[in-house]
Amino acid sequence: MTEPLLRIEGLRKSFGALVATDDVSLTVRPGEIHALIGPNGAGKSTLIKQIAGGLPPDAGRIFFDGQDITGLGTVARARAGLGRTFQISSLAMEYTVLQNAMLGALGRAGSVWRFFRPVMQDTGLREAAMSALERVGLEEHAAQRTADLSHGQRRQLEVAVALTLQPRAFLMDEPMAGLGADGSQRLTGFLDGLRHEAPILLVEHDMDAVFALADRISVLVYGRIIATGTAAEIRANADVREAYLGAEEAG
Numbered sequence: 001m002t003e004p005l006l007r008i009e010g011l012r013k014s015f016g017a018l019v020a021t022d023d024v025s026l027t028v029r030p031g032e033i034h035a036l037i038g039p040n041g042a043g044k045s046t047l048i049k050q051i052a053g054g055l056p057p058d059a060g061r062i063f064f065d066g067q068d069i070t071g072l073g074t075v076a077r078a079r080a081g082l083g084r085t086f087q088i089s090s091l092a093m094e095y096t097v098l099q100n101a102m103l104g105a106l107g108r109a110g111s112v113w114r115f116f117r118p119v120m121q122d123t124g125l126r127e128a129a130m131s132a133l134e135r136v137g138l139e140e141h142a143a144q145r146t147a148d149l150s151h152g153q154r155r156q157l158e159v160a161v162a163l164t165l166q167p168r169a170f171l172m173d174e175p176m177a178g179l180g181a182d183g184s185q186r187l188t189g190f191l192d193g194l195r196h197e198a199p200i201l202l203v204e205h206d207m208d209a210v211f212a213l214a215d216r217i218s219v220l221v222y223g224r225i226i227a228t229g230t231a232a233e234i235r236a237n238a239d240v241r242e243a244y245l246g247a248e249e250a251g
């Protein structure tokens with residue numbers, strides 16, 4: 001079996017008495033989309049933050065391409081090739097779409113924005129940003145102010161910012177949130193192809209997208225993974241139906 005690119009072992013995180021991540025282990029293999037689903041408050045975002053480096057775990061280890069990255073910060077992880085999209089937009093609304101694609105990528109790679117003008121004239125970065133915008137279908141909006149984009153276009157721009165750094169794996173926190181049926185179908189098609197370039201750990205509430213895309217699905221309930229399997233296995237899993245749907249109805 002192919003070695004996983006990302007491997008999480010025994011991750012734990014508590015907030016006071018609340019165990020938000022309870023001994024979580026999972027892998028993301030080359031070429032796959034591994035979806036992480038679970039009811040609101042299950043701990044999905046908390047887990048993504050620990051993998052991205054923004055939140056230190058209490059215990060457990062994270063390996064990326066065989067290297068233990070548990071002690072690295074967000075910038076070092078982004079530089080190592082871990083790309084990320086956010087649940088809440090991290091875009092600078094007054095900047096143009098192209099400026100966001102360039103500066104957002106640089107910010108994640110830890111570069112300082114002090115030399116705004118030289119950065120904007122960096123042709124290599126500009127080309128990488130334009131090519132990322134083309135891939136998500138935003139090239140015609142490059143010169144537009146980000147504040148004037150629709151909600152769906154801003155989500156596409158988030159993906160373009162992550163793409164500009166040409167990551168080797170993606171962490172995506174609800175990329176479909178707030179997209180209409182068209183937008184989420186388009187993004188689904190895009191992610192479908194993207195997995196071959198860089199595998200994706202995908203947190204998503206849009207179950208149509210999850211079941212259409214995921215090679216494997218892990219179900220998180222109260223901070224614990226209760227099942228991991230293919231879409232068919234997860235659909236048929238009685239524990240998942242009971243715990244997930246029960247908690248969702250109660251929530």
Ligand SMILES: Nc1ncnc2c1ncn2[C@@H]1O[C@H](COP(=O)(O)OP(=O)(O)OP(=O)(O)O)[C@@H](O)[C@H]1O
Nearest residue numbers: 015018020038039040041042043044045046047087
């Ligand atoms: N910084 C924090 N301090 C205290 N509690 C927190 C903190 N961050 C998250 N929590 C709690 O940890 C639990 C998991 O939250 P988290 O946001 O990870 O869930 P989620 O599965 O991403 O939910 P959603 O689907 O609604 O985004 C929740 O009970 C939440 O209130």
